[in-house]
Amino acid sequence: MSQHLRLNFIDGQWVPAESGQVRENVNPADFADVIGEFTESGGVDVDQAVDAAAAALPSWRGRGPIERAAYLTAAGRILGERAAEVAAVITREQGKLLSEARGEVNRARAVLEFTAGQARLLGGVTAPAEEERTFAYTFRKPIGVVGLVSPWNFPLAIPMWKVAPALLSGCTAVLKPSPLTPLTSALLVEIFQQAGLPGGVLNLVQGDVAAGEALVANPAVAGISFTGSLPVGTAIHAGGAHRLLRTQLELGGKNALIVCDDADLAKAVDAVVHGAFGQAGQRCSATSRVVVDVRVREEFLDRLVGQVAGLRVGPGYDPASRICPVVNTARTEAALAAVAGAQRDGGKVLCGGGRERRDDLPEGCYVQPTVIRDVPWDSELAQEEVFGPVLAVVDADGFDEAMTIANSVRYGMSGTVFTASQSRAFEAIDRFEAGMLHVNRPGVGAYAHLPHVGSKASQYGPPECSPEVWDFYTEWHSACIAY
Structure with missing residues (x-):
C-alpha cells in the first residue's frame, strides 16, 4: 500500500492531518492483519478541504456537464483496469466475500456509466411566455460545495453514487468516509486523480465524529449527503437546520x-x-x-x-x-x-x-x-x-x-x-x-438507474442512483428573455 493512501487528499495533494493523529485499520477477518495507520482529521483539516473545494468551484462549474462527464468515463475505465486490486482491498478492509466485493466494484462502474450518460440530459424545459417576443425556460445550477459522508458497508459503491453525481452536476466535494474503511475511499479518490480531475474538485478527509461535525458546521458547505444510522442522520439535519443546510439522508431499515x-x-x-x-x-x-x-x-x-x-x-x-x-x-x-x-x-x-x-x-x-x-x-x-x-x-x-x-x-x-x-x-x-x-x-x-430510496424514517431528501438525484445536487432556475 502506498504511504500516500494513508493521508487526506486536499487540493490535489496527499497530506497528513494537522494534528498528526492516526487511527489503526484492522482486517475484521484476522485481527493479526493490521492494514495500516490512517490519518485522523479534525476541524482544521475539514476547513482546508472545504476552502479548496470552494476555490475550485467556479472553474469546475464552468466546464459544463459534457466535459465533466469525460472525467467520470475515464475513472470508470481505470476502475475496470484496477478492479481485482480494489475488490481485494474491500474484502481485506470491510470483510465481505470476494465475490461480493467484485459485485460492488461492478456496481460502482455501473453508477459511473449511468451518471456520465446523464450529461446530455441534465437540462430544463422551454415554456410558453405570457408576453409577445419573450423566451421562457428553466435550467439547473449546482448548489456549490457538498459534503459526502459515507458508511463502511459499501465502501466503494456508496461513495461512488455520491461522488459521481456531485461532480457531474458541477458541485465540488469533500468526501468523509467511515473510519472503518479508509483505504477503499482513498483508492476511489486516487482513481479520479489518475483520471486527471483538477485539484480541489474532489477532496478526501479521513476521520470520525469530529471531522463529520466540522463538515456540517462549515458555512461554505451547501449540502450534506449522508448514508448511515438514523441517530446520526437526525443530528446532521438538526445541526444544519439553522442555516437551511440541504440534506440527503439515507438511514436505517427493518x-x-x-x-x-x-x-x-x-x-x-x-x-x-x-x-x-x-x-x-x-x-x-x-x-x-x-x-x-x-x-x-x-x-x-x-x-x-x-x-x-x-x-x-x-x-x-x-x-x-x-x-x-x-x-x-x-x-x-x-x-x-x-x-x-x-x-x-x-x-x-x-x-x-x-x-x-x-x-x-x-x-x-x-x-x-x-x-x-x-x-x-x-x-x-x-x-x-x-x-x-x-x-x-x-x-x-x-x-x-x-x-x-x-x-x-x-x-x-x-x-x-x-x-x-x-x-x-x-x-x-x-x-x-x-x-x-x-x-x-x-x-x-x-x-444504478432506479431510485435508491426509503420512506418513513429510512429517508429524508431526494433519492440516490437515478435521475431524481439531481434534485439534491442542483437547484432550479427560470429565465424570461425579451427580444
Missing part, C-alpha cells in the same frame, strides 16, 4: 419479506438466505424480518434452517466461505445482544445464535448466521435494526395481518412479497410503506 400461503417456498428460502445473510446482513436493505403465513410456516422453517445451518462462516478471501465476518467487534457484540434480547422476549433460536469458533479460523469478527422463530411482532428484534446476520421470523395469520406487521416499524427501506397471486403482488406493492419493493425476488439492492 425490512420485511412476506411469505404468503401460496408462495414458492424453495424460491422464498433462497431469497431470504441471500437477503438476510449476504454480506452478513450488513445492508440497509437486508431482509431482517420474515413474516410468514402460519399455514406454511413449518415447511418454510424446515427448508430455511436446513440451508442456513449449512452456510460456512469464514474469511472473505476463502472461496469456501458463504458468510463473511461482521465489520468489527462492536457489530459482533450488537448481534449477540440482539439474540439475547430476542430470547428474553420469547424467541426461539433455531440455528446459530453465537460466535463462530473453529480451529481453522483466525481471531476475527465471526458471528453464526442466526434464525429466531416465535418473535413477537412488537419486540425489539422485530422492530429495530441489527445490521448483522440475525433473522427474525414473525407469524402472520393471512395476508392482511402480514401487511400490517410488515408496516409496523418506523423504517421503510425495502419490502418484499412471495406469492403466486398477481392480485396479491400488486396489492402488496400498493400497501408496503417502503421505498424499494420486490416481488418473488430477493429484497435487496436496486439498479
Whole structure:
C-alpha cells in the first residue's frame, strides 16, 4: 500500500492531518492483519478541504456537464483496469466475500456509466411566455460545495453514487468516509486523480465524529449527503437546520419479506438466505424480518434452517466461505445482544445464535448466521435494526395481518412479497410503506438507474442512483428573455 493512501487528499495533494493523529485499520477477518495507520482529521483539516473545494468551484462549474462527464468515463475505465486490486482491498478492509466485493466494484462502474450518460440530459424545459417576443425556460445550477459522508458497508459503491453525481452536476466535494474503511475511499479518490480531475474538485478527509461535525458546521458547505444510522442522520439535519443546510439522508431499515400461503417456498428460502445473510446482513436493505403465513410456516422453517445451518462462516478471501465476518467487534457484540434480547422476549433460536469458533479460523469478527422463530411482532428484534446476520421470523395469520406487521416499524427501506397471486403482488406493492419493493425476488439492492430510496424514517431528501438525484445536487432556475 502506498504511504500516500494513508493521508487526506486536499487540493490535489496527499497530506497528513494537522494534528498528526492516526487511527489503526484492522482486517475484521484476522485481527493479526493490521492494514495500516490512517490519518485522523479534525476541524482544521475539514476547513482546508472545504476552502479548496470552494476555490475550485467556479472553474469546475464552468466546464459544463459534457466535459465533466469525460472525467467520470475515464475513472470508470481505470476502475475496470484496477478492479481485482480494489475488490481485494474491500474484502481485506470491510470483510465481505470476494465475490461480493467484485459485485460492488461492478456496481460502482455501473453508477459511473449511468451518471456520465446523464450529461446530455441534465437540462430544463422551454415554456410558453405570457408576453409577445419573450423566451421562457428553466435550467439547473449546482448548489456549490457538498459534503459526502459515507458508511463502511459499501465502501466503494456508496461513495461512488455520491461522488459521481456531485461532480457531474458541477458541485465540488469533500468526501468523509467511515473510519472503518479508509483505504477503499482513498483508492476511489486516487482513481479520479489518475483520471486527471483538477485539484480541489474532489477532496478526501479521513476521520470520525469530529471531522463529520466540522463538515456540517462549515458555512461554505451547501449540502450534506449522508448514508448511515438514523441517530446520526437526525443530528446532521438538526445541526444544519439553522442555516437551511440541504440534506440527503439515507438511514436505517427493518425490512420485511412476506411469505404468503401460496408462495414458492424453495424460491422464498433462497431469497431470504441471500437477503438476510449476504454480506452478513450488513445492508440497509437486508431482509431482517420474515413474516410468514402460519399455514406454511413449518415447511418454510424446515427448508430455511436446513440451508442456513449449512452456510460456512469464514474469511472473505476463502472461496469456501458463504458468510463473511461482521465489520468489527462492536457489530459482533450488537448481534449477540440482539439474540439475547430476542430470547428474553420469547424467541426461539433455531440455528446459530453465537460466535463462530473453529480451529481453522483466525481471531476475527465471526458471528453464526442466526434464525429466531416465535418473535413477537412488537419486540425489539422485530422492530429495530441489527445490521448483522440475525433473522427474525414473525407469524402472520393471512395476508392482511402480514401487511400490517410488515408496516409496523418506523423504517421503510425495502419490502418484499412471495406469492403466486398477481392480485396479491400488486396489492402488496400498493400497501408496503417502503421505498424499494420486490416481488418473488430477493429484497435487496436496486439498479444504478432506479431510485435508491426509503420512506418513513429510512429517508429524508431526494433519492440516490437515478435521475431524481439531481434534485439534491442542483437547484432550479427560470429565465424570461425579451427580444
